[in-house]
Amino acid sequence: RASQRAGPPVFRREPVEGTLADASSAGVGHQEHAGNHTAANGRHNFTKKPFPVLSLDYHHIQTPFEISLWVLLASLMKLGFHLIPRLSNIVPESCLLIVVGLLVGGLIKLAGEKVPPVLDSRLFFLCLLPPIILDAGYFLPIRPFMENIGTILMFAVVGTLWNAFFIGGILYAVCQSQPDLNKLSLLPCLLFGSIVSAVDPVAVLAVFEEIHINELLHILVFGESLLNDAVTVVLYHLFDEYSAAGPVTVLDAFLGVISFLVVALGGVLVGAIYGFLSAFTSRFTSHTRVIEPLFVFVYSYMAYLSAEMFHLSGIMALISCGAVMRPYVEANISHKSHTTIKYFLKMWSSVSETLIFIFLGVATVDGPHSWNWIFVTVTVILCLVARVIGVIGLTYIINNFRIVKLTTKDQFIIAYGGLRGAIAFSLGFLLDDGRFPMREMFLTAIITVIFFTVFVQGMTIKPLVELLAVKKKQEAKRTINEEIHTQFLDHLLTGIEDICGHYGHHHWKDKLNRFNKKYVKKCLIVGERSKEPQLIAFYHKMEMKQAIELVESGGGVKMPSAVPSTVSMQNIQPKKPPPAKSAERSLPQLPKGREEEIRKILRSNLQKTRQRLRSYNRHTLVVDPYEDGFGDLLIKKQKMIELEKKMNNYLTVPAAPPDSPTMCRARLASDPQAYSVKQSSDSVPTIQVDLASPQSPDSVNVMDEFRRAKQQQEEEEEYQGLMMKPPQGPSGPNKPGEADTTRDPQKLTRCLSDPGPSADEDEDEPFLS
Amino acid sequence: MGALQSLHGRPEYLDLAEKTGFSFEQIRVLHERFKQLSHNEETLRRSHFNEIPDLACNPIRAQIIEAFFDRRNYHQNGEGTVEEIGFEEFLVVMSHFRPPSLHMTEEQRENVRREKLRFVFNMHDTDNDGTITLEEYRHVVEELLSRSGALEKETAKSIADAAMLEVASISMGHMEPDEFYEGITFEHFLKLLDGFEIESRMNIRFLNMDTSTLCK
Numbered sequence: 001r002a003s004q005r006a007g008p009p010v011f012r013r014e015p016v017e018g019t020l021a022d023a024s025s026a027g028v029g030h031q032e033h034a035g036n037h038t039a040a041n042g043r044h045n046f047t048k049k050p051f052p053v054l055s056l057d058y059h060h061i062q063t064p065f066e067i068s069l070w071v072l073l074a075s076l077m078k079l080g081f082h083l084i085p086r087l088s089n090i091v092p093e094s095c096l097l098i099v100v101g102l103l104v105g106g107l108i109k110l111a112g113e114k115v116p117p118v119l120d121s122r123l124f125f126l127c128l129l130p131p132i133i134l135d136a137g138y139f140l141p142i143r144p145f146m147e148n149i150g151t152i153l154m155f156a157v158v159g160t161l162w163n164a165f166f167i168g169g170i171l172y173a174v175c176q177s178q179p180d181l182n183k184l185s186l187l188p189c190l191l192f193g194s195i196v197s198a199v200d201p202v203a204v205l206a207v208f209e210e211i212h213i214n215e216l217l218h219i220l221v222f223g224e225s226l227l228n229d230a231v232t233v234v235l236y237h238l239f240d241e242y243s244a245a246g247p248v249t250v251l252d253a254f255l256g257v258i259s260f261l262v263v264a265l266g267g268v269l270v271g272a273i274y275g276f277l278s279a280f281t282s283r284f285t286s287h288t289r290v291i292e293p294l295f296v297f298v299y300s301y302m303a304y305l306s307a308e309m310f311h312l313s314g315i316m317a318l319i320s321c322g323a324v325m326r327p328y329v330e331a332n333i334s335h336k337s338h339t340t341i342k343y344f345l346k347m348w349s350s351v352s353e354t355l356i357f358i359f360l361g362v363a364t365v366d367g368p369h370s371w372n373w374i375f376v377t378v379t380v381i382l383c384l385v386a387r388v389i390g391v392i393g394l395t396y397i398i399n400n401f402r403i404v405k406l407t408t409k410d411q412f413i414i415a416y417g418g419l420r421g422a423i424a425f426s427l428g429f430l431l432d433d434g435r436f437p438m439r440e441m442f443l444t445a446i447i448t449v450i451f452f453t454v455f456v457q458g459m460t461i462k463p464l465v466e467l468l469a470v471k472k473k474q475e476a477k478r479t480i481n482e483e484i485h486t487q488f489l490d491h492l493l494t495g496i497e498d499i500c501g502h503y504g505h506h507h508w509k510d511k512l513n514r515f516n517k518k519y520v521k522k523c524l525i526v527g528e529r530s531k532e533p534q535l536i537a538f539y540h541k542m543e544m545k546q547a548i549e550l551v552e553s554g555g556g557v558k559m560p561s562a563v564p565s566t567v568s569m570q571n572i573q574p575k576k577p578p579p580a581k582s583a584e585r586s587l588p589q590l591p592k593g594r595e596e597e598i599r600k601i602l603r604s605n606l607q608k609t610r611q612r613l614r615s616y617n618r619h620t621l622v623v624d625p626y627e628d629g630f631g632d633l634l635i636k637k638q639k640m641i642e643l644e645k646k647m648n649n650y651l652t653v654p655a656a657p658p659d660s661p662t663m664c665r666a667r668l669a670s671d672p673q674a675y676s677v678k679q680s681s682d683s684v685p686t687i688q689v690d691l692a693s694p695q696s697p698d699s700v701n702v703m704d705e706f707r708r709a710k711q712q713q714e715e716e717e718e719y720q721g722l723m724m725k726p727p728q729g730p731s732g733p734n735k736p737g738e739a740d741t742t743r744d745p746q747k748l749t750r751c752l753s754d755p756g757p758s759a760d761e762d763e764d765e766p767f768l769s
Numbered sequence: 770m771g772a773l774q775s776l777h778g779r780p781e782y783l784d785l786a787e788k789t790g791f792s793f794e795q796i797r798v799l800h801e802r803f804k805q806l807s808h809n810e811e812t813l814r815r816s817h818f819n820e821i822p823d824l825a826c827n828p829i830r831a832q833i834i835e836a837f838f839d840r841r842n843y844h845q846n847g848e849g850t851v852e853e854i855g856f857e858e859f860l861v862v863m864s865h866f867r868p869p870s871l872h873m874t875e876e877q878r879e880n881v882r883r884e885k886l887r888f889v890f891n892m893h894d895t896d897n898d899g900t901i902t903l904e905e906y907r908h909v910v911e912e913l914l915s916r917s918g919a920l921e922k923e924t925a926k927s928i929a930d931a932a933m934l935e936v937a938s939i940s941m942g943h944m945e946p947d948e949f950y951e952g953i954t955f956e957h958f959l960k961l962l963d964g965f966e967i968e969s970r971m972n973i974r975f976l977n978m979d980t981s982t983l984c985k
Binding site: 474482484485489491492496507535 | 823931965
């Protein structure tokens with residue numbers, strides 16, 4: 001092969017006989033055989049051959065090519081499953097992916113190639129696992145998590161310990177009674193127990209995502225799967241160290257407990273430090289919006305790696321980093337960055353998850369197996385039994401401390417949802433062959449348990465949930481009333497606690513809130529947003545969502561709100577004396593002249609906006625007003641009519657005054673364009689085209705250019721502050737550069753060119769308001 | 770109430786226990802607190818509540834205190850307010866925050882829900898007319914935002930308006946343009962907070978455990 005290579009020397013030398021195996025483990029540990037290649041080349045330099053017009057050089061790109069192939073395969077599989085709806089209803093995705101992995105592994109083996117050790121532990125822990133955990137941590141619903149933290153910790157720590165010792169101990173007893181397993185001493189058994197006892201977050205996420213159970217159960221099982229990492233890490237290292245060194249003394253056990261605290265709390269601390277760093281950095285990104293998401297990702301990954309460096313719990317570091325930085329980062333970054341972060345996290349975690357399950361299948365085909373009927377069946381049975389007993393016992397204790405007790409149904413779901421997954425396999429894979437001669441048997445048993453839980457439990461949990469009529473996730477969107485009452489209740493309960501003289505749950509939470517508001521927020525959140533109370537933030541978010549939906553559904557029939565009704569602001573405002581005739585009309589019936597006027601204005605406004613937002617410079621995101629792009633006039637006209645109808649119904653919510661924090665922030669955002677819609681209580685909606693205010697540095701040129709452009713165009717209407725005022729609209733604070741602002745302009749900011757995700761399903765209130 | 774524990778020489782505890790559902794231990798503890806707040810007098814007045822330091826930074830302090838003096842919360846179908854309350858009234862108001870017991874029928878759960886929501890409703894409906902008008906709701910939102918530093922009256926008003934609109938949409942569905950929505954009645958309020966799960970949220974853990982107070 002070397003003789004055919006007449007090209008220039010490559011930067012990275014592949015081994016001449018590049019096999020699949022070597023290539024796949026690249027990215028983590030890549031070998032370079034530069035030596036004999038150059039020598040071989042040199043010898044053949046004297047022979048002149050015709051210049052190769054087209055040549056094949058697979059080894060040049062082999063590693064990235066194969067990685068991309070795997071990722072492509074994973075994504076295509078994911079696509080494929082959703083095209084067959086019947087299949088994806090019965091079988092959870094994880095099962096199908098494992099089967100695909102088995103098939104692929106089988107094919108590779110049939111082809112005679114060596115199956116790549118794809119589930120290499122380093123690859124798994126450093127590349128595949130972090131995106132999933134970060135996604136989980138960043139979007140962790142903090143409020144339910146914190147409310148149930150006691151229960152979750154009990155299950156995670158005590159439950160896992162119980163599982164590990166129970167399984168390890170009984171296995172040891174069973175093995176002693178078997179002639180062929182006699183040499184298995186206690187510590188390896190306990191080590192095996194600790195590996196196989198941990199509930200796996202990846203598997204739980206994959207399965208629970210499809211069954212939509214209520215929030216409480218979801219957060220209990222999921223939280224447990226995340227927090228038991230610390231326990232697993234400590235137990236694993238403890239037994240790993242001491243399995244060769246002899247019996248474990250009391251001192252060792254004591255040190256183990258200390259180690260657990262260090263691992264868990266250290267992980268959380270490391271994560272929190274990076275979280276605060278990230279939040280602080282995001283404070284200064286107002287001029288470089290494009291790289292904002294990068295900070296979130298890189299800081300989180302650094303947190304994970306730093307924690308792993310000290311053998312602390314990387315998972316807990318990642319969770320705490322994501323959870324800590326989220327409220328502050330989200331207050332600082334632009335809407336588009338928020339969307340980017342969300343989509344990237346979802347994308348990466350989705351691909352990672354798919355890859356993990358496929359690799360599990362491949363590794364099953366590949367791995368050396370040592371099947372021992374007794375060991376494997378006992379393991380599987382013990383896992384189930386230990387889980388059930390553990391859950392029942394712990395719930396009995398926990399229910400004494402909970403307000404909302406866990407019912408039997410809940411307990412069943414928690415027990416049944418204890419799935420094992422790839423983490424257990426990877427930990428088993430890490431075992432040293434020398435110290436653990438039974439490694440292959442362990443791996444076989446682990447794989448069997450994983451298969452059993454993922455296939456059997458994963459497939460049957462959905463029908464069981466239906467059968468037992470377990471409460472499902474509430475799909476309803478959070479309403480402003482619920483938000484008001486959540487806040488109200490918080491303060492009420494804090495007050496009652498103070499009256500009782502009891503320093504409870506609410507009291508401390510309130511203190512934490514106040515501390516957060518007074519010191520932390522000032523430090524980490526830029527500008528005016530730091531003072532914005534949570535209720536107002538929620539309200540603005542809701543408005544924006546409504547506005548986005550309104551624009552998005554301009555051509556559609558679906559009403560943006562959950563409750564279609566004809567009630568509007570008119571109906572709730574106390575009756576005023578009948579206004580002047582021109583303004584007195586019921587909303588859906590406009591006189592023809594006005595209607596035409598509105599339509600014309602809407603049409604031209606939307607045209608202009610579409611013009612402006614069409615292109616952007618990659619680095620500055622400033623819009624270029626000279627881009628042309630008059631879309632289909634007919635479609636627009638249609639949309640105009642729909643839009644207007646909807647606005648009559650929905651733009652009854654007056655929005656933030658121009659100087660409110662959200663609006664200031666909006667002006668600083670990447671899109672200098674603000675699209676204003678104004679409405680007052682008893683007449684037609686006003687449309688106001690608001691050029692970016694002069695305060696925003698990005699917008700100055702745009703405004704000047706636009707002014708010039710306007711003068712060139714011949715239109716009767718005013719462009720600067722294009723609006724229709726109702727006859728008696730009171731005037732409010734005037735923004736510079738804008739004519740006659742009226743009371744409550746509503747702005748659709750930064751969203752028109754990229755509406756982003758339609759419903760923010762991870763929307764929940766921040767724990768700290 | 771099962772076997773009689775030591776009544777601490779207070780036969781009236783039995784009566785109170787039956788009325789409010791607290792255990793004797795809890796009643797005793799609350800009585801200690803009552804005496805501490807009232808400086809060993811027989812009745813509590815608003816001024817006593819104002820002395821509690823922690824309560825000072827609570828944005829809805831006034832409404833909470835009013836709730837204690839509101840006859841509608843005494844389960845006696847009374848109306849109006851009183852100037853001072855005895856231990857029994859104190860206890861009855863506190864009993865609204867008792868967590869529901871584990872095994873309850875649907876009907877009992879519904880009753881508990883109604884009771885708690887009624888309490889909150891009474892807090893909003895300050896003029897006792899059975900409806901929460903737009904003005905009253907605006908006042909609620911303003912109070913909530915009052916301590917946050919940013920007293921943005923306009924925003925508070927808009928939030929209250931939006932909320933009211935939501936209630937009207939949910940309860941009335943379809944309204945003619947010239948109809949007027951009077952205010953939130955209790956039935957509408959129930960419907961509004963249907964998904965709110967107040968029976969599990971409006972509880973003080975303290976009232977369930979036999980701990981002694983961390984008194985100030």
